[in-house]
Amino acid sequence: KIYNSVSDLPGLKYDFIIIGGGTAGSVVANRLTENANFSVLVLEGGVTNQGVVDSEAPFLVGEMLAQPIWSWNYSTTPQVGLNGRTIPYQRARILGGCSAHNGMFYTRGSSDDFDRYAELTNDPGWSWDRVLPYFFKNERWTEPADHHDTRGQYNPAVHSTSGVTSVSLAGHRWPVAGRVIQTTKELPNEFPFNLDYNSGSPLGVGWLQFTIGGGERSTAATSYLTSQVQQRPNLHILLDARVVRLVANTTDDGQVAFHRVEFSHNQSRTNLCSRFRFHLIRLFLSASLSTATANKEIVLSAGTANTPHILLNSGVGNKTELEELGIPVLLNLPSVGLNVSDHSAAIPSWIVNATGTETIQDVQGNITVFNEAFAEWNATKTGPFTVIGVTHVGWFRLNLASAIFSGFGDPSAGPSTPHIEMKFTVSRWFRPKVGHFTIVGIPQDGGFGSTGSQPGNFFSINVAVVSPMSRGSIKLNASDPSGPPLIDPGLLRSDFDVLAMREGIKMAKKFVTAPVWKGYILEETPALANATTDAALEAFIRNTAGTSSHLVGSAGMSARDADYGVVDPDLRLKGASGLRIVDASVLPIVPSAHTQAAVYVVAERGADLIKAAWV
Numbered sequence: 001k002i003y004n005s006v007s008d009l010p011g012l013k014y015d016f017i018i019i020g021g022g023t024a025g026s027v028v029a030n031r032l033t034e035n036a037n038f039s040v041l042v043l044e045g046g047v048t049n050q051g052v053v054d055s056e057a058p059f060l061v062g063e064m065l066a067q068p069i070w071s072w073n074y075s076t077t078p079q080v081g082l083n084g085r086t087i088p089y090q091r092a093r094i095l096g097g098c099s100a101h102n103g104m105f106y107t108r109g110s111s112d113d114f115d116r117y118a119e120l121t122n123d124p125g126w127s128w129d130r131v132l133p134y135f136f137k138n139e140r141w142t143e144p145a146d147h148h149d150t151r152g153q154y155n156p157a158v159h160s161t162s163g164v165t166s167v168s169l170a171g172h173r174w175p176v177a178g179r180v181i182q183t184t185k186e187l188p189n190e191f192p193f194n195l196d197y198n199s200g201s202p203l204g205v206g207w208l209q210f211t212i213g214g215g216e217r218s219t220a221a222t223s224y225l226t227s228q229v230q231q232r233p234n235l236h237i238l239l240d241a242r243v244v245r246l247v248a249n250t251t252d253d254g255q256v257a258f259h260r261v262e263f264s265h266n267q268s269r270t271n272l273c274s275r276f277r278f279h280l281i282r283l284f285l286s287a288s289l290s291t292a293t294a295n296k297e298i299v300l301s302a303g304t305a306n307t308p309h310i311l312l313n314s315g316v317g318n319k320t321e322l323e324e325l326g327i328p329v330l331l332n333l334p335s336v337g338l339n340v341s342d343h344s345a346a347i348p349s350w351i352v353n354a355t356g357t358e359t360i361q362d363v364q365g366n367i368t369v370f371n372e373a374f375a376e377w378n379a380t381k382t383g384p385f386t387v388i389g390v391t392h393v394g395w396f397r398l399n400l401a402s403a404i405f406s407g408f409g410d411p412s413a414g415p416s417t418p419h420i421e422m423k424f425t426v427s428r429w430f431r432p433k434v435g436h437f438t439i440v441g442i443p444q445d446g447g448f449g450s451t452g453s454q455p456g457n458f459f460s461i462n463v464a465v466v467s468p469m470s471r472g473s474i475k476l477n478a479s480d481p482s483g484p485p486l487i488d489p490g491l492l493r494s495d496f497d498v499l500a501m502r503e504g505i506k507m508a509k510k511f512v513t514a515p516v517w518k519g520y521i522l523e524e525t526p527a528l529a530n531a532t533t534d535a536a537l538e539a540f541i542r543n544t545a546g547t548s549s550h551l552v553g554s555a556g557m558s559a560r561d562a563d564y565g566v567v568d569p570d571l572r573l574k575g576a577s578g579l580r581i582v583d584a585s586v587l588p589i590v591p592s593a594h595t596q597a598a599v600y601v602v603a604e605r606g607a608d609l610i611k612a613a614w615v
């Protein structure tokens, strides 16, 4: 059941309490309540996903991201690698979490990525071969909305039709798709075709796969928390319930045992705006918080930004720093909030000679076309509203003999792992309509791709560094520890990432030199055209790059005996009992892919680990 009021909850004692009904939390809620003997309470800080058309219609992702009511409205700290710029950092505040507002790319990463997790955790259970069944448990491959012939566009052998979250190829074809594929034939050495980048060997250019089914976005909430699942008597979900901290006992043998959570309800938007107020709240007002008790375990699934925020506010983190903030220390775990990684992205764009409805601008810029497309989607779930403006994705390795590796080494997970990702887009990325937001969910502080407000039709290649060297952190704001976390994704902090990005943009420029682009690509947008030297290209990158919103690692997994890390390979908080972390924060290094598929795997395996512990 979904509850909107804490007073309507039948009780506040459950076997399991899941903090965050997001991408991972929804999976764990579903899987644990398959056992009728387990009672589960989900405390979700956000609102319902019911009837949110901007989430349901893939084409409206930009509108979804532009609305503050579905977001925690976070920003980064000033980013050294971005010439000191601060940029918005999207985190969803809605049932289904970021899966309800993300770009819907379905990308698993390379087999090396997971084999490296297995090595880092000393647990073969995280290796590619062992997690593949969990990809299959999550994925339900479906026909695209237009039921086109998909032969030659994916490999059925590496997909599952019996999972939960719908995955499909695009249900509407942007004409530029033919040119992208033709480029793989005209420049096959640099840009080979890959039938299916989700096989564990992603290198090359492939048809993009999306978490979309029947023309609608498939989220963790729409797939794992269906109305049928919500009817399970052992599952209760409370919305607008913001967990403030975890409470623990210290057992006779000195172990910290978590068993309760404190949360505010219907006041998550309240800003605890000063440190003074924070201490007042800690000292005098905790009585106004509600408390729920977990008989078995608490599962923390609040995402990479909010999971460490809750841990730190509970006294789990670097002892010295917590003491400086006046937070009583429960557990000295210095790795909390450290070692986060993300994918920086920059976007070269070209003005193109397009006619008809070939680009996003053609649909958005013409109210009649826009309304017709929306009406078509409402009536039959077909047409441009079933897709976003990206047709293909390409993954590439840089030449290891290149000078850019000297002094750095290779940060990628192995030979099947890309350094660079390219997303081929029928648009100028920047959308004037929604201010600083972009079409596939990458919020920026304006001028992303530096096409400014120039009118016209565009083709863009979003270039991301997917094996980054840079690392960042999530910390508490010293003047307001319970306020928004200090999010430092460390974008382009390492010079390696800047050099890799520079190479990636040069590769993108090469891509559009294939004969098939002749007569279609008219010219580079001015900012790109002006970047004629390496130094100017670096300035273009630092002035315009942003994030892919793939933050991971703030509660990273490590081997049981490692003296760093936050959780063990079974996702249990190190040095404590009663608490597991199941979300993107446990991935110790960002995979060379968009992160939701990896999060689904963490959640499916995490749920199995929890169930196995309580049989």
Ligand SMILES: Cc1cc2nc3c(=O)[nH]c(=O)nc-3n(C[C@H](O)[C@H](O)[C@H](O)COP(=O)(O)OP(=O)(O)OC[C@H]3O[C@@H](n4cnc5c(N)ncnc54)[C@H](O)[C@@H]3O)c2cc1C
Pocket (backbone or CB within 6 Å): 019, 020, 021, 022, 023, 024, 025, 043, 044, 045, 046, 065, 090, 091, 092, 093, 094, 095, 096, 097, 098, 099, 101, 102, 103, 104, 105, 106, 107, 241, 242, 243, 244, 301, 302, 303, 304, 306, 307, 310, 440, 441, 442, 443, 548, 549, 550, 551, 582, 583, 584, 585, 593, 594, 595, 596, 597, 599
């Ligand atoms: C704009 C954007 C675009 C992206 N595009 C893609 C893409 O195209 N493909 C892809 O694979 N990945 C994409 N990602 C990344 C991917 O969506 C995330 O990595 C993944 O969904 C994270 O899952 P999670 O469970 O860790 O966190 P979330 O899904 O964020 O879930 C956390 C949940 O916890 C709740 N919560 C937080 N704090 C509290 C609290 N104190 N109390 C109670 N509840 C709380 C939140 O409201 C949320 O529902 C994108 C991300 C963003 C933000």
